[in-house]
């Protein structure tokens with residue numbers, strides 16, 4: 001019978017947890033045993049008693065025996081190197097392990113001879129959609145980014161006709177229309193804004209227009225970036241220069257800009273320069289979701305709001321953590337979808353030929369399988 005452990009998340013500011021009472025129930029029904037560290041779900045609104053009543057065992061945070069007996073550790077962010085060192089060889093750790101950014105992870109996995117699945121690397125095929133944690137969390141980030149912008153803006157979002165006169169709707173520009181960007185578009189539209197969207201992938205135009213937003217066609221120059229597997233590839237500097245020129249006029253008229261443009265494993269494209277910020281009106285708000293990857297916007301800083309000549313620059317680094325109950329509920333359902341075939345019939349069977357597992361299995365019993373990921377270092 002596989003033993004699952006859900007730890008208290010150790011990363012600073014992390015409020016999510018890798019299980020909800022519903023998903024623990026599901027794992028128990030698949031024939032696994034579940035141990036959860038006391039207090040693991042508290043910040044996400046799940047109390048110990050909720051887990052205990054349905055049959056999970058409560059253990060003390062950092063309990064050595066629980067870590068050494070676990071066959072699978074389910075986490076949101078990677079456990080610390082010392083926690084990984086407590087796991088038995090051959091055990092499996094599953095989470096958003098940030099292999100691009102976590103330089104010591106490969107060594108920890110090798111030394112402790114662990115298997116590890118990094119959810120960031122799950123192939124983006126239709127079969128994987130229910131397990132896609134990047135999407136479930138990006139959706140939340142896109143939604144919350146618009147709420148932050150609306151709260152910080154010095155204007156209404158919707159058009160209003162009042163006794164004191166008519167108020168024009170806010171003008172919102174969304175940069176990047178992947179999962180977070182499309183949710184930002186939908187949320188801004190629900191609040192009544194007029195929304196413009198820039199993206200480099202051709203499939204996006206139709207999606208954006210179906211949400212009632214206007215698509216800004218990418219600049220027509222030869223070096224338009226390719227795409228592969230649904231992701232944009234890195235744009236050339238010539239393309240980005242043309243794109244910044246094109247966006248400069250849009251931004252000068254914008255009330256809000258939501259930045260979500262990303263290229264996997266690379267620095268985020270710089271789409272807003274200092275000169276462009278100079279042209280924005282005081283009171284406007286920029287929310288940069290790409291801030292941890294270098295930022296789409298100049299001068300944004302992770303977790304900070306910078307006032308630049310009256311323009312508020314919000315470096316929104318961890319928005320899913322600000323909606324921890326739903327973020328955890330959806331994330332833990334992603335884990336069930338991924339692990340149901342691995343844990344069925346009370347057996348742990350890791351089929352490394354399976355496309356989903358092969359895609360995200362970064363280490364198998366301590367043998368590193370994605371040297372490419374560990375070696376990029378997330379640089380350009």
Ligand code: NAD
Pocket residue numbers: 123124125126128129132134135138175176177178179180181198199200201204229230231232235243260261262263264269271
């Ligand atoms: P992402 O976070 O990597 O990028 C966000 C957006 O930024 C993308 O739309 C990208 O095209 C855009 N971008 C990159 N460079 C840009 C630039 N210079 N200017 C403007 N925009 C730029 O992407 P994501 O949100 O994780 O996903 C992208 C796409 O992957 C989705 O829209 C979807 O088509 C696909 N997807 C598929 C599945 C699945 O089938 N399982 C799941 C999720 C997403």
